[in-house]
Amino acid sequence: MNKNPSPPKLPLRFFRWYCHPDYREDIEGDLLERFERRVQEKGANAAKWLFFTDVIRLFRPGIIRSWEPGQSFNNYSMFKNYFKITWRSLLKQKLYTFINIGGLAVGLTCFILIFLYVQHELSYDRFYENADRIYRIYQKQEGNFHLGSDYFTLSPAPLATTLTKEFPEVTHATSIAEETALLGHEENHYWEKGLWADASFFEVFTYPFVYGNPKTALVKPESIVLTASLSQKIFGARNPVGQSLIFQNGDPYTVTGVIKDPPVNTSFKFSFISCLLSHKRYMWAFKNARWGSNSFHAFFTMAEHADPLQLQNKLPAMYEKYKGNNKNYPFRDTYFVQPLSEIHLETKANFDIGLKGNAKYLSLLSLIAVVVLLLACVNYMNLAVACSIKRAREIGLRKVIGAVRWQLIGQFIGESVLIACLGLLLAIGLTYFLTPVFGHLLERPIELNLIENTLLIPGLVVLVVVVGILSGSYPAFFMSSLRPVQVLKGKINGRFSGMKIQSWLIVGQYAMAIVLVISSLVIYQQFRFIQQKELGYNKEHIVTIPIRGNRLRENLEVIKNEWLSNTQILGVATSTQLPTNIRSSTIINDHDDRKENDLSIYETGVDYDYLEVFNMELIAGRNFSSDSKTDPTYRHIINETAAKALGWTPEEAIGNQFVEASNKGAKTVIGVVKDFHMHSMHMAIAPLMIRLNTSHSGFLSVKIQPDNLSETLAILETSFKKYSPYPFEYKFLDEQFDQLYKAELRLGEMFVFFTVISILIASMGLFGLAAFTAGQRTKEIGIRKVLGASVQGIVGILAKDFLKMVLAGFLLAIPVAWYFMHQWLADFAYRIEMEWWMFAMAGFAAMVIALFTISSQSIKAALTNPVDSLKNE
Numbered sequence: 001m002n003k004n005p006s007p008p009k010l011p012l013r014f015f016r017w018y019c020h021p022d023y024r025e026d027i028e029g030d031l032l033e034r035f036e037r038r039v040q041e042k043g044a045n046a047a048k049w050l051f052f053t054d055v056i057r058l059f060r061p062g063i064i065r066s067w068e069p070g071q072s073f074n075n076y077s078m079f080k081n082y083f084k085i086t087w088r089s090l091l092k093q094k095l096y097t098f099i100n101i102g103g104l105a106v107g108l109t110c111f112i113l114i115f116l117y118v119q120h121e122l123s124y125d126r127f128y129e130n131a132d133r134i135y136r137i138y139q140k141q142e143g144n145f146h147l148g149s150d151y152f153t154l155s156p157a158p159l160a161t162t163l164t165k166e167f168p169e170v171t172h173a174t175s176i177a178e179e180t181a182l183l184g185h186e187e188n189h190y191w192e193k194g195l196w197a198d199a200s201f202f203e204v205f206t207y208p209f210v211y212g213n214p215k216t217a218l219v220k221p222e223s224i225v226l227t228a229s230l231s232q233k234i235f236g237a238r239n240p241v242g243q244s245l246i247f248q249n250g251d252p253y254t255v256t257g258v259i260k261d262p263p264v265n266t267s268f269k270f271s272f273i274s275c276l277l278s279h280k281r282y283m284w285a286f287k288n289a290r291w292g293s294n295s296f297h298a299f300f301t302m303a304e305h306a307d308p309l310q311l312q313n314k315l316p317a318m319y320e321k322y323k324g325n326n327k328n329y330p331f332r333d334t335y336f337v338q339p340l341s342e343i344h345l346e347t348k349a350n351f352d353i354g355l356k357g358n359a360k361y362l363s364l365l366s367l368i369a370v371v372v373l374l375l376a377c378v379n380y381m382n383l384a385v386a387c388s389i390k391r392a393r394e395i396g397l398r399k400v401i402g403a404v405r406w407q408l409i410g411q412f413i414g415e416s417v418l419i420a421c422l423g424l425l426l427a428i429g430l431t432y433f434l435t436p437v438f439g440h441l442l443e444r445p446i447e448l449n450l451i452e453n454t455l456l457i458p459g460l461v462v463l464v465v466v467v468g469i470l471s472g473s474y475p476a477f478f479m480s481s482l483r484p485v486q487v488l489k490g491k492i493n494g495r496f497s498g499m500k501i502q503s504w505l506i507v508g509q510y511a512m513a514i515v516l517v518i519s520s521l522v523i524y525q526q527f528r529f530i531q532q533k534e535l536g537y538n539k540e541h542i543v544t545i546p547i548r549g550n551r552l553r554e555n556l557e558v559i560k561n562e563w564l565s566n567t568q569i570l571g572v573a574t575s576t577q578l579p580t581n582i583r584s585s586t587i588i589n590d591h592d593d594r595k596e597n598d599l600s601i602y603e604t605g606v607d608y609d610y611l612e613v614f615n616m617e618l619i620a621g622r623n624f625s626s627d628s629k630t631d632p633t634y635r636h637i638i639n640e641t642a643a644k645a646l647g648w649t650p651e652e653a654i655g656n657q658f659v660e661a662s663n664k665g666a667k668t669v670i671g672v673v674k675d676f677h678m679h680s681m682h683m684a685i686a687p688l689m690i691r692l693n694t695s696h697s698g699f700l701s702v703k704i705q706p707d708n709l710s711e712t713l714a715i716l717e718t719s720f721k722k723y724s725p726y727p728f729e730y731k732f733l734d735e736q737f738d739q740l741y742k743a744e745l746r747l748g749e750m751f752v753f754f755t756v757i758s759i760l761i762a763s764m765g766l767f768g769l770a771a772f773t774a775g776q777r778t779k780e781i782g783i784r785k786v787l788g789a790s791v792q793g794i795v796g797i798l799a800k801d802f803l804k805m806v807l808a809g810f811l812l813a814i815p816v817a818w819y820f821m822h823q824w825l826a827d828f829a830y831r832i833e834m835e836w837w838m839f840a841m842a843g844f845a846a847m848v849i850a851l852f853t854i855s856s857q858s859i860k861a862a863l864t865n866p867v868d869s870l871k872n873e
Helices: 011-019 022-041 042-055 075-091 095-122 159-166 229-235 280-287 308-322 339-345 359-390 390-398 405-444 456-479 484-488 499-531 550-554 557-563 640-645 707-722 732-738 742-776 778-786 791-825 836-862 866-870
Strands: 134-142 170-185 188-197 208-214 224-226 244-247 252-259 272-276 294-303 332-341 542-546 569-575 585-589 599-606 618-621 636-639 657-660 663-673 688-692 700-704
Touching: 011 022, 011 042, 022 042, 095 359, 095 405, 095 456, 095 742, 134 339, 134 542, 134 707, 159 294, 159 308, 170 229, 170 272, 188 229, 224 229, 229 252, 244 791, 272 569, 280 294, 294 688, 308 332, 332 339, 359 405, 359 456, 359 499, 359 742, 390 700, 405 456, 405 742, 499 742, 499 791, 499 836, 542 707, 542 732, 550 557, 550 707, 557 569, 557 700, 557 707, 569 707, 599 640, 640 663, 640 688, 732 742, 742 791, 742 836, 791 836
Parallel strands: 188 272, 224 252, 599 688, 636 663
Antiparallel strands: 134 294, 134 332, 170 188, 170 244, 170 294, 208 252, 224 272, 244 252, 542 700, 569 700, 585 599, 585 657, 618 663, 636 688, 657 663
């Protein structure tokens, strides 16, 4: 391990290149001394970024070396002259200055906002000590395709301890499970989200302790560690170690420690950690070596220089050694090793832990950020090309009196960098105002902190330089290449007439903007399709309430009767899961016991009123009946897809039997329900089995009248609180349905936002160019009016060329937009077809916006008195 890190080589070489030799040794010594001090105070990474910042700040005229023999880079008069010329040029052309700075500011604002979001997403779980050596185990269960994937993040209870026993390269390992629990203290109750973890948790994940000892905090059963905020809420400012809390309305747990609140960029969201030795399912599975029971997350740290891939290759032999009596386990498990830093953006595995990001959407947003910034740069370049023609004689005179080409290039690029700097200052102000709105849209705590974010200042400096050079390069190199004799005679080379490059830039601008317009339309139409598609059940005016605690479960019939006595309540049902998201699954067989006939099927438990409350249609057979004693155990309802998978029509299914892998005894089909969407429309409707279950329900679903909503909710809450110490929590089913598409809805909102921004930027550039073109053709317009041209004819002439460019951009955008939207729609099992009118509408909208943008300048030029236009001729 390198205990004395060196400063970054590239900034140090840059400093030695630009610094005057007379000052270099002393300043370099100070820089290195400051770097070493910062390594001790802030760590190597922060010290390296601050060293880079120091080198950039020192780049100023007072210490810069001579540029060429006989020419000083510290020529203050030259720089002062360039600055004056630039400033006067900006003030002289106020419209173009406003458009350039405004366009760059908007583009830079979007870029900074997305940069902050991407930076936040990539920072998850990197704050732990040795975060680069923390891994987890996840697995593939061949034959168990669940919720669109056969990958699972859960693992057997004995896995973590087995890793440390079998593999010396594994230094520590811990098992984790998520939990939401009711914590009681004195007369107060606190409904909190937490974790179950074993004694090695704090060896793997390093959280700073306020009170207690991390080595002993989770050693004993019925011990609990609190976060600082929860400790403050329950116990105030005093040390709570040794105090008791009632856990889940049952046994007392002893507080053994208090840790600082986890950072916002952690995958583990919790306010307490309970000792895993008190988890009954874990202890049963651990003591019985149940390698077929996957209910816990296994994380571990590896020794330095150990190879995780080599460890992964050893896992199959370990599994074969320990799987023991799980011979009848129906799936084939394969274990994989994954770095902690990757789990936030992992979206394929089932039962994952923590708030998830999406690597695909992150890449898409990054691409949009670059596109919007390019639009702003193209804007500047377009106007710079046009406006530079007016300065051709200035360039000619400068070259006649001795200006060399690199000086002219430096002047133009310097002007561009200055405009980029002004745009950046405005962008920083806009970002401060928009960051809360953008963070709320993305549901991330994004903030602009120029002091604590060590990447931001160097990044913005590099961004301004790159934007300035990119935007000013074309006019700089071509204007500096003009021959002064031709320029002073008024003859400019045809290759720099500007129109060819301007035309291509406008085409590119509008092509990118139209791609975003088409994408927004397709996304909107897909979500409209989802909202209007027949789901197979009613989701309107249904309140869902989670069932927690045995007391509430024992009094469900009493509560249902109380509610149903009110005319505002139309129906009440209980179920293990809601119809929007049925996740449990099992294996059934059509009774011939051949493994090839095994069918993976989703299953849910319901009461007698479930089908009626959700308006589900039985297309064959009957519903569950309280008069039948065999319904709870041996009678089941299946959906159409299950009947088809078993080789039956709905009518043939009635009375037929199947066996379930986890339960003995044949099950008889008594009903077939019409298919309904029990998952998001990313997935096709799968086989489903509905069993009667009134004793272990997870949710109450209440169908209510749409009017007097607050009064009805108050009635529900009053009855609920009679039988439960848990907080009264409810959600409307239609809101939960919308949650299935939360990421896509957020993507659609962002597309609309950036579409508006891109069109705004493109329109600003087009407006400025139209104004410039109209000004250049003033005398032509005057002559045409003298010869009898109408205002409409002149406007048509001026607008025609621009509309041709927009049309070319539209034709270029069609295949690009079709490809990307086709890829996006492929993720949905039920989706719209892209139709011609979506593309036509986007093109028409772009044409209208472009025509509106240029019409004001065209009409203004057409209405100008020809006498004023021609009086100087």
